[in-house]
Amino acid sequence: MKINEILKPTFWKVVSVIIVTIGLVSTFYRFTRGLGATTNLHDMAPWGLWIGFDFLGVGLAAAGFTIAATVHIFHLHKYEPMVRPAILTAFIGYSIVVCLLVVDLGRPENFWHPLVMWNIHSVMFEITWCLICYTTVLILEFAPVVLEKFNLTAPIKYLRIISIPVVIAGVLFSTLHQSSFGSLYLIVPGKLHPLWYSSLLPVHFYISCIASGLSMIIFESFLIARAFPKDEGFHHTELKMNILSGASFAVLVALIAGFLLKSYDFINNGKISLLIKPSAETYLFYLEIITGTIVPISLLSFKKFREDKKWLYIISICVISGLILNRLNVSITGLIASSGVNYFPSFDEISITAMLVVLGVFAFRIVAKNFHLFEAAESHETVKERI
Amino acid sequence: MVAVFVLAVFLFIIAADIIVLKFQGKKHPAFATAIPQYGSSIHDENDISIPSDIIISKGHTWIKFGRDGLADIGIDAFGAAALGKMSVVKCADEGKEIKKGEIIFEGSYGDKTVKFLSPVNGFVKAVNSNIIGKKISGPYEMWGIKLITDSKENKRQFLSGNEAQNWMKNEFIRLKSFIENFTPDTGLAGVTMYDGGKLSDELASSFTAEAIANFEKEFLSL
Incomplete structure (x- = not known):
C-alpha cells in the first residue's frame, strides 16, 4: 500500500483519527486518575456502558461459531465465503470485549487473577474461562489465513487435521459463553426489571445471539461490498445474494424461536400485565421487541424481502438494533430502575468505547487488505453440493 | 436512556x-x-446438452471411449465459449506419452491463451490438425486428440448424463461470478451476462494475466 494512499484524507479517516486521539487521552486519564474520576459509575451503578458493550460485542460476534458450524460440521459449503470474515469479526469483537474488560476493572493490573485463582462456583469464572478458551479457538480457526500469507504449509496441514475438533470446541465454548451472560443475571431476581428477568434468560441470550450474529454478518457483507470495491482491486467482495438470502432465513427461524420463548415466559410467569404499565422501561421494551423481533419477522416471512438487498440491509439493521436495545436494557435499563439512581456514561466512557470500535474496524480493514479474507464466490464443494 | x-x-x-x-x-x-445475478445463467441451452456417450472431466475436456481402444479427447462447450469463442492453438505432440494433469491443449480467447490439462494417462495416437487455429463450433464433434489409454481407468472421477449437465450449468453460474469479479468493465460483460445474450468475443482481451491465471485455477484444474 502506498504511503500517499494511506495519508489521503477521507471523511471517515478524519473522523476516525479524531475519535482515536480523544479515546487515547481518555484512556490515559482512566489509568492515571481511576474509575471514579473518569466514569459516571458508582456503588449504586457499578456496571455501565462498558459492560453493556461487552454483552453487545459478544452477541454480535456469534456469527463466528454459527457460520463455522454450518460449513464445517453441517457441510453446507454454500456459506463458505462467509467463514473467514465471520471468524475475523468474532475475533475482533472478542478482542474489543477483552480490552473493555481491562479498562473496566478497578484493578486492571490484576486481570490475570482468574487464570490462577479459581472460583468454580462463580458464573463470572465460567464467563472468563469461556472468553479465554473461545478467543484461543478463534486464533486457531483464523491462523491458516495468516500462515497462508507466509506460505507456511506445514502448520496449516496440522491445523486442518484438528480443524473439526476446534470448530466443535468453538461451538461449545460459545454456547456456554453466550448463555452464561444470561445466567449472570439469574442472581439478581429482585434487581433486574421483571420485563427482562426470566429463569430462561440464558436461553434467550443464546437464541438472540444466533439471530443477531447472522444479521451482523449480513450487515457486514454490505460494509465489505461498500469498503472493498472491485475498482480498488478486491475480488469476491460483491454481495452474494443467494448466500445472504439463505442466512436471512436462518435469522427468521431464530427470531421466531426467540419470540415464542419470550411469549411463553410472559404467559407462564404472569407478566402480561407489565406490558400495559406505563413506564420508561415498558416503552423501551416495546421498542426492543418491535424493532428487533416483530418488524424483522414480518418482513423476513416474505421471500421477496429476503431476496431484495435493500430490504435485507434494513432488516439486518433492525435485528442488530434489537440486540443493542436488549443487551443494554438487561445490563443497564433493567438494573438502574431498581437502584433508584440515574446513570448516563461520562465523556471518557463514550470516547474509550468509540475508540475501541474504530480500532476494531481499522483492524478488519488491515487484515482484509493484506490477507486472503474473501474466498472464491463459489467453491467446488458448493457446486458439488448443489449437484 | x-x-x-x-x-x-x-x-x-x-x-x-x-x-x-x-x-x-x-x-x-x-x-x-439491482442486477439479476442469481436467477439466470449465461449459457445457451445447447451448451448444456451433452451426448450420452461422452464423459466430462472437471478440467473442461471431454472423453469418448471408442471400441478400438482409443479415447477421443476434446474441449467441452464451457471451455469453447467461457471467455468468448475459443480457438485451439496447440495440441500435445503425436506419439508422445502424456500423463494426467499435463498440458494437452492450448487455446486462445482473443489474445489470451489458456491451458487445458489431460484428464487421463496415455499415448497420443493422433492429432486432429483440422482444428488448429479454428474457432470451435460443435465442441463434441471436434475431437482434438486420440489417445491410447486404459478405458477401465477410474471413470468415477468423470461426469456424465444429468450429473454432467447440472455440473455444467453450475459452472456457467460460477463463471458469471468470476467475470463480474475480474472484468474491469462490467458493462462489457454485462450486455451478454445480464440481458440474455452470448458472451462477447472481446471479453477476454480486457482480462489481466492474473485474471487468466485465476480462470485456469478455478475452472481448468482437475
Whole structure:
C-alpha cells in the first residue's frame, strides 16, 4: 500500500483519527486518575456502558461459531465465503470485549487473577474461562489465513487435521459463553426489571445471539461490498445474494424461536400485565421487541424481502438494533430502575468505547487488505453440493 | 436512556455513511441498481446438452471411449465459449506419452491463451490438425486428440448424463461470478451476462494475466 494512499484524507479517516486521539487521552486519564474520576459509575451503578458493550460485542460476534458450524460440521459449503470474515469479526469483537474488560476493572493490573485463582462456583469464572478458551479457538480457526500469507504449509496441514475438533470446541465454548451472560443475571431476581428477568434468560441470550450474529454478518457483507470495491482491486467482495438470502432465513427461524420463548415466559410467569404499565422501561421494551423481533419477522416471512438487498440491509439493521436495545436494557435499563439512581456514561466512557470500535474496524480493514479474507464466490464443494 | 443513546449513534453513523457516499457521487451497495445475478445463467441451452456417450472431466475436456481402444479427447462447450469463442492453438505432440494433469491443449480467447490439462494417462495416437487455429463450433464433434489409454481407468472421477449437465450449468453460474469479479468493465460483460445474450468475443482481451491465471485455477484444474 502506498504511503500517499494511506495519508489521503477521507471523511471517515478524519473522523476516525479524531475519535482515536480523544479515546487515547481518555484512556490515559482512566489509568492515571481511576474509575471514579473518569466514569459516571458508582456503588449504586457499578456496571455501565462498558459492560453493556461487552454483552453487545459478544452477541454480535456469534456469527463466528454459527457460520463455522454450518460449513464445517453441517457441510453446507454454500456459506463458505462467509467463514473467514465471520471468524475475523468474532475475533475482533472478542478482542474489543477483552480490552473493555481491562479498562473496566478497578484493578486492571490484576486481570490475570482468574487464570490462577479459581472460583468454580462463580458464573463470572465460567464467563472468563469461556472468553479465554473461545478467543484461543478463534486464533486457531483464523491462523491458516495468516500462515497462508507466509506460505507456511506445514502448520496449516496440522491445523486442518484438528480443524473439526476446534470448530466443535468453538461451538461449545460459545454456547456456554453466550448463555452464561444470561445466567449472570439469574442472581439478581429482585434487581433486574421483571420485563427482562426470566429463569430462561440464558436461553434467550443464546437464541438472540444466533439471530443477531447472522444479521451482523449480513450487515457486514454490505460494509465489505461498500469498503472493498472491485475498482480498488478486491475480488469476491460483491454481495452474494443467494448466500445472504439463505442466512436471512436462518435469522427468521431464530427470531421466531426467540419470540415464542419470550411469549411463553410472559404467559407462564404472569407478566402480561407489565406490558400495559406505563413506564420508561415498558416503552423501551416495546421498542426492543418491535424493532428487533416483530418488524424483522414480518418482513423476513416474505421471500421477496429476503431476496431484495435493500430490504435485507434494513432488516439486518433492525435485528442488530434489537440486540443493542436488549443487551443494554438487561445490563443497564433493567438494573438502574431498581437502584433508584440515574446513570448516563461520562465523556471518557463514550470516547474509550468509540475508540475501541474504530480500532476494531481499522483492524478488519488491515487484515482484509493484506490477507486472503474473501474466498472464491463459489467453491467446488458448493457446486458439488448443489449437484 | 443509554440504550436509546447507543442505538441513536449506531443509526446516525449508518445515515452519515449514506450521505457521505452521496456527496462522493457513489451509491451504497444496498441501494445500488439491482442486477439479476442469481436467477439466470449465461449459457445457451445447447451448451448444456451433452451426448450420452461422452464423459466430462472437471478440467473442461471431454472423453469418448471408442471400441478400438482409443479415447477421443476434446474441449467441452464451457471451455469453447467461457471467455468468448475459443480457438485451439496447440495440441500435445503425436506419439508422445502424456500423463494426467499435463498440458494437452492450448487455446486462445482473443489474445489470451489458456491451458487445458489431460484428464487421463496415455499415448497420443493422433492429432486432429483440422482444428488448429479454428474457432470451435460443435465442441463434441471436434475431437482434438486420440489417445491410447486404459478405458477401465477410474471413470468415477468423470461426469456424465444429468450429473454432467447440472455440473455444467453450475459452472456457467460460477463463471458469471468470476467475470463480474475480474472484468474491469462490467458493462462489457454485462450486455451478454445480464440481458440474455452470448458472451462477447472481446471479453477476454480486457482480462489481466492474473485474471487468466485465476480462470485456469478455478475452472481448468482437475
